[in-house]
Amino acid sequence: MVVQAVENNNGSATNNRAGLIWFRSDLRVVDNTALIAATRDCKNILAVFVSTPLQWRDHDVAPIKADFIRRRLVVLRQQLSELNIPLVIIEVDDFEKAAQAVTDLSVSHNISQVYCNKQYEWNECQRDEMTAAQLGNHNIRFSSFDDDCIIAPGKVLTRNRQPFRVFTPFRREWLKVFLLETPTVQITPEKLQANSFVDNAxxxxxxxxxxxxxxxxxxxxxxxxxxxxxxxxxxEKAAAYHQQRDIPSVDGTSCLSPYLCVGALSARQCMAALLAEFPQCLDEPNSGAFSWLNEIIWREFYRHLIVAWPKLSREQPFLDWTRHVAWDQSESMLTAWQQGKTGYPIVDAAMRQLKQTGWMHNRLRMITASFLTKDLLIHWQRGEQWFMSQLIDGDLASNNGGWQWAASTGTDAQPYFRVFNPTVQGERFDPDGRFIRTWIHELRDVPDKYIHQPSLWDKADTLNYPKPIVDHKTARIRAIEVFKTAKSLMDEAQ
Known part of the structure; x- marks a missing residue:
């Protein structure tokens, strides 16, 4: 059982109790709920981070993300040192051993209470339950806190006290709860006057x-x-965000997702910074600032979903009938998509950007996901897995939510016949081919008229670039029929 810490009335540590703060996806000292609680309750504090390489492999953690975490831990260790808190870094194979490692560390250092911020994914929840049970055997408290979301999961509900399944009504209720709770950025704890663990750092x-x-x-x-x-x-950018966010050749997005992913930045910090510049944006739904706020709320939505429906963390679709979709098993098609060699320039440019940088523009994530799941009819899980293995901001809730949205298997009111036309998407969001030419060097000399369909150029045979691996019109009809058949199979079974 997870126990919530109780605040002391005087707001400061009143005894010599020893606390352990367990960092996971919250690598910061600013606005860190668990850290604040630990410094409030305890005089002596030790910090720990547990890396789990075998678990990371099973979860397809990208090497670039692992390096990003490693580098951020160096900063965190220095920040904690300035607070007079040493950071211990332990490496074990997986979550089961992580639970034991935290328990052993707590016992060996006479820890009274372990503090951490909640992670909402299924495996992480199982790890924390295991840790709490093991600590309980030694009379050590385990206190976890809702910190990753601005509004904690379970607080944004329908009139029937049920979790929302669709984003727009969720957003309306989320904004109401936000105005009632007005969550703010929490201050950084003060430096501990003395800490018996420092000498053993x-x-x-x-x-x-x-x-x-x-x-x-x-x-x-x-x-x-x-x-x-x-x-x-x-x-400088939020005001025009709604106008530039979909143009991949323009630096119009925040590019803050990697920092939110590892917890170097909190969602509350983002909200506070936005409202400081645009205090009226909550009442201006057509503004650029509100458009970025919308993205913050999408991030919250996907986290609330994996809490309400744990199956989303367990490789299952939200819509049960989509289990009947007859996905294509073509490995050659999958490889062409992964390598950016589909013959559709906007798709290929996006996939090459991902492979070379570990990041992809948000509009392009939707285009490439739609192409894989609808044009190639390859299972969304294959795409979800590939993205996680490449992305510096790979995050289960957002990645899974985005892929299931694109695949029409998720919590979205739009039916399965949403199929992006990759050529039209390229013409609309990269009209002069500037982004395409940045990432597909073999198309640099193709005239603008043919940049989105280079196979139609009279010099196409001179290009070292593949022709389209599928015909979009034909693929679209096939996808709609396959989904229609899957839905009818489910209807018949009922």
């Missing part, structure tokens, strides 16, 4: 993992630069 200034790593240096990890990125986005 690890002296290392570097962090290493026995996990494949890919250089993430293009993404800064220092605190001030991250804060400045957030501030400058709100000051």
């Amino acid at each position: 690890q002296p290392e200034h570097t962090v290493s993992f026995t996990y494949p790593l890919e250089d993430s240096v293009r993404w800064t990890v220092d605190e001030e630069t991250i804060k400045q990125r957030l501030r400058l986005f709100c000051q």
